[in-house]
Amino acid sequence: MGIAQRSLTMIANRARSLQAMFPGYFANAKHNHYRDFGxxxxxxxxxxxxxxxxxxxxxxxxxxxxxxxxxxxxxxxxxxxxxxxxxxxxxxxxxxxxxxxxxxxxxxxxxxxxxxxxxxxxxxxxxxxxxxxxxxxxxxxxxxxxxxxxxxxxxxxxxxxxxxxxxxxxxxxxxxxxxxxxxxxxxxxxxxxxxxxxxxxxxxxxxxxxxxxxxxxxxxxxxxxxxxxxxxxxxxxxxxxxAKAAPVLETDKEIDLADMAKGMGVSAEDLHETMSDQVEDWQKGFDALLWLQGMQAKSLQVSLPIxxxxxxxxxxxxxxxxxxxxxxxxxxxxxxxxxxxxxxxxxxxxxxxxxxxxxxxxxxxxxxxxxxxxxxxxxxxxxxxDLTEASMAEKFDLAMKMAEINAKLSPTGELAFLQEEIRARVGFEPLSPEEAFRGEPDDDEAAAALGLDPEPIEPDED
Known part of the structure; x- marks a missing residue:
């Protein structure tokens, strides 16, 4: 067999090995991922x-x-x-x-x-x-x-x-x-x-x-x-x-199970069941002491990944x-x-x-x-x-920025935004002409705004 033929045979064997290791990743593979993964x-x-x-x-x-x-x-x-x-x-x-x-x-x-x-x-x-x-x-x-x-x-x-x-x-x-x-x-x-x-x-x-x-x-x-x-x-x-792992009891090779059963007051045939009951009572907290004769109790821990x-x-x-x-x-x-x-x-x-x-x-x-x-x-x-509508806090923040831009442009005599546009941004109706051009509030209007009774008007003395 020539070197080229041996190389082809080796490559084919490697390919078959890979296909056997990962059958689901190659074409024409009969692999059911749903069944494999449950x-x-x-x-x-x-x-x-x-x-x-x-x-x-x-x-x-x-x-x-x-x-x-x-x-x-x-x-x-x-x-x-x-x-x-x-x-x-x-x-x-x-x-x-x-x-x-x-x-x-x-x-x-x-x-x-x-x-x-x-x-x-x-x-x-x-x-x-x-x-x-x-x-x-x-x-x-x-x-x-x-x-x-x-x-x-x-x-x-x-x-x-x-x-x-x-x-x-x-x-x-x-x-x-x-x-x-x-x-x-x-x-x-x-x-x-x-x-x-x-x-x-x-x-x-x-x-x-x-x-x-x-x-x-x-x-x-x-x-x-x-x-x-x-x-x-x-x-x-x-x-x-x-947390609830049962202990694994490891016995010494020199242990005499007959003597151990005699010491526990049971027959050799009942020794296994008696030891199981003792371990169970100890796990449940009924017994404060786990009595072992020639044995070592070890815990079998499971290593869990994060x-x-x-x-x-x-x-x-x-x-x-x-x-x-x-x-x-x-x-x-x-x-x-x-x-x-x-x-x-x-x-x-x-x-x-x-x-x-x-x-x-x-x-x-x-x-x-x-x-x-x-x-x-x-x-x-x-x-x-509308779910995409800005919150009231966001609306007022935007209105404030619009007003600040107007304030910066005021020396030039120009306005970037009209008053109606700023009010519309926060959902307010435009001001009426009376509201837009009214002067300072008088004493009665100020008192009414504060919830106070206006001062009574004294009649003129003739």
């Missing part, structure tokens, strides 16, 4: 819900996203211009407050992140069952009796429209609502037991696109959440085992999958600049989610209520505080 290949809603209910990081991501999106509640108004509250707007606001409607809608929004979708069930005063379609609901606003948020696991499609000539082809014809299917109080006397068939007219599907064909926001980072549970669980188990690095990798990966800054997720702040940038980015993310998902779902609810005659037919819109 990750589920398919994830059900029950697993998503259990992760949300029992994993602090998963719960924080969902709760903080919903909390930021719903930092304030919207106001349903007529048209796009924000004017004084009309009578219809006031009646709607009061009825929605009575039903706690916005709180229920927020809950549906939260549940849609755990599952692929959630539902908002409408209980109407139309004297019909839940499985019947809706025409017109009498009573106006009082026709809406209750709004019920539902998990994906509670609301499933029981019948699809398979008629290709139908306008609703491929859409659900009937849902099945089972309230106790997702219940933390299973087995208790407080278990929820509502269960019924539900017509699509009586439910709003809350999801990214308004259908049931979506995935949970926890799915991309589910493996990272499992990794966190493994690291945290292994760390806790390791520390517990170290878990912070492994936790940090999984945390960063999950935060990236959920679109939430890490400092916002875990609640730590490492500097004013970093925390401010994270807060601004987080506000923009939640504002984008609100515009692209939350508001379209709310307007679907409004349109449904309008079609049923519960809401009057109007050009409805939402007035909702």
């Amino acid at each position: 990750f589920p290949e398919t994830i059900t809603f029950d697993q998503f819900h259990a992760m949300y209910a029992r994993n602090g990081i998963a719960c924080a991501a969902v709760e903080k996203t919903a909390g930021k999106t719903w930092q304030s509640f919207p106001f349903l108004m007529e048209g796009e211009e924000k004017d004084a509250e009309s009578r219809a707007e006031g009646d709607i606001r009061q009825r929605f407050d009575d039903l706690r409607l916005w709180q229920k809608v927020k809950e549906a929004d939260l549940r849609s992140m755990v599952g692929g979708y959630s539902g908002l069930i409408l209980r109407l005063a139309d004297s019909k069952k839940f499985n019947q379609p809706v025409d017109r609901v009498p009573g106006g606003l009082m026709g809406l009796v209750e709004v019920i948020p539902a998990w994906e696991g509670q609301l499933t499609v029981s019948q699809w429209d398979s008629d290709e000539t139908s306008e609703t082809y491929g859409q659900p014809l009937m849902f099945n609502f089972t309230e106790y299917a997702v219940d933390s109080d299973k087995g208790s006397t407080n278990q929820k037991n509502r269960s019924f068939e539900l017509h699509p007219d009586r439910v709003i599907i809350w999801s990214r696109d308004g259908t049931v064909h979506n995935r949970s926001m926890l799915e991309p980072g589910f493996n990272d959440l499992m990794t966190l549970e493994k690291v945290i669980g292994a760390g806790g188990e390791g520390f517990w085992k170290n 878990p912070e690095h492994f936790v940090a990798v999984a945390l960063q990966s999950f935060a990236a999958s959920f679109g939430i800054p890490l400092k916002i997720l875990v609640g730590s702040q490492t500097g004013e600049r970093a925390s401010t940038e994270d807060a601004n980015e987080w506000a923009q993310t939640c504002m984008s989610r609100r515009e692209g998902q939350t508001i379209p779902n709310i307007m679907a609810l409004v349109n449904r209520l309008e079609a049923f005659g519960i809401l009057p037919e109007r050009d409805w819109s939402l007035d909702w505080a």
